[in-house]
Amino acid sequence: MVAALSAVVAIGADNAGASANAGAAGSGSERDVVASAKDPRGDVRIHKRIRGLSTKERKSIDVRQVTVDVRDSVTRFSVKLEDVRPTNGWDQMVFLNMEPTAGSTQAFGGSIGFSPQRPALSYAYLDSSGDGTDFESCDPLRAKVSWRRDLVSLDVPRRCLPSSEAVVKVRSYTGYFRSDASGPWSSDRVKFNGPVVLR
Numbered sequence: 001m002v003a004a005l006s007a008v009v010a011i012g013a014d015n016a017g018a019s020a021n022a023g024a025a026g027s028g029s030e031r032d033v034v035a036s037a038k039d040p041r042g043d044v045r046i047h048k049r050i051r052g053l054s055t056k057e058r059k060s061i062d063v064r065q066v067t068v069d070v071r072d073s074v075t076r077f078s079v080k081l082e083d084v085r086p087t088n089g090w091d092q093m094v095f096l097n098m099e100p101t102a103g104s105t106q107a108f109g110g111s112i113g114f115s116p117q118r119p120a121l122s123y124a125y126l127d128s129s130g131d132g133t134d135f136e137s138c139d140p141l142r143a144k145v146s147w148r149r150d151l152v153s154l155d156v157p158r159r160c161l162p163s164s165e166a167v168v169k170v171r172s173y174t175g176y177f178r179s180d181a182s183g184p185w186s187s188d189r190v191k192f193n194g195p196v197v198l199r
Contacts, residue, residue: 032070034197039063039190041082050185053090053174058186060085061092061172064150066190068168068198075161075198077112078153081172084116084145090185091117091177094152098126098166101195107131108162115177116152119143124160136160158199165195 107130175183
């Protein structure tokens with residue numbers, strides 16, 4: 001399935017839908033919270049033409065919060081969903097796309113994907129050139145899952161993240177992770193303002 005995404009992660013944003021907090025440079029802390037955004041409950045798009053899941057199962061991927069933490073050698077992307085749960089074969093999925101800001105001379109493109117049901121199949125890719133001639137692959141990666149907190153997170157190595165600020169689009173789905181099988185049954189997205197430096 002193609003990772004279609006639609007949230008713009010912002011640094012320095014502070015409004016009803018999003019907030020960002022930059023860590024102090026040189027403070028010695030092991031994490032720097034770049035962006036954190038909450039998403040309204042109940043805005044999941046239900047794909048009614050695709051049969052197979054209950055309404056409750058489809059709404060389980062309702063995004064509640066997205067957090068981006070820059071650490072020593074990785075950046076952690078954490079997504080809190082409405083209900084991270086064991087499933088009967090189908091997957092809850094999160095995808096992020098990275099692209100240059102409007103008017104930028106950069107031509108990179110990148111993607112990140114992970115699923116709490118298939119944590120060992122997580123991945124990140126970065127095409128620094130935009131034409132495939134300078135390509136970095138971080139595949140596979142392993143996501144971390146907290147069933148109790150309805151949270152899934154992924155640590156992405158710096159080499160698979162752009163060095164310049166980027167627009168980051170985020171979307172969640174119910175479907176089959178890393179498969180072209182039927183679905184998705186539902187989707188959600190988070191809206192932010194502005195670009196973010198991911199490393």
